[in-house]
Amino acid sequence: MLVKSITEKEIYDIGHAFGYYDYGQETGMSAAFSGKDATANYICAYVRGVLRSGFLHTTSDRLGVPVILETDAKSKCDKYVHLDMELAETHDLGAFGKLYDLIRYPEPTDELLKEVLP
Incomplete structure (x- = not known):
C-alpha cells in the first residue's frame, strides 16, 4: 500500500535503525559512509525522497504480493x-561482504483466489 505521509520521528527512527544496527563482525552500511550518523542521515534522506516521489510502500499479505528484500548482514x-x-540468493561482493536476497510469498486466501481464478 502506498504511504502518503509519515512523521519526521518515524523517518528518524528508520534512519537510526539502519545507521546504528549492530552488525557484529560483519561489514555493514556504515562502511560505505563516514560513520553511523552519516548512514542514518542518508537513510532519512532516502525515505524522504521516496515518500515525496510517491514510491514509499508498505507490504501486506492482504495485497497478495510477495515481500522481497535484500540485506547485507548475515545476522x-x-x-x-x-x-x-526464504533465502533466495547470496551475492559475494568480496571485500565488501555479501548481499542476501530474501522473499516471502503470501499465503493464498479464498478472497485472493476469487480475484485471480475465474
Missing part, C-alpha cells in the same frame, strides 16, 4: 528467515 538474514522468509 539480519537469519532473523528474516526466522520470520518465514
Whole structure:
C-alpha cells in the first residue's frame, strides 16, 4: 500500500535503525559512509525522497504480493528467515561482504483466489 505521509520521528527512527544496527563482525552500511550518523542521515534522506516521489510502500499479505528484500548482514538474514522468509540468493561482493536476497510469498486466501481464478 502506498504511504502518503509519515512523521519526521518515524523517518528518524528508520534512519537510526539502519545507521546504528549492530552488525557484529560483519561489514555493514556504515562502511560505505563516514560513520553511523552519516548512514542514518542518508537513510532519512532516502525515505524522504521516496515518500515525496510517491514510491514509499508498505507490504501486506492482504495485497497478495510477495515481500522481497535484500540485506547485507548475515545476522539480519537469519532473523528474516526466522520470520518465514526464504533465502533466495547470496551475492559475494568480496571485500565488501555479501548481499542476501530474501522473499516471502503470501499465503493464498479464498478472497485472493476469487480475484485471480475465474
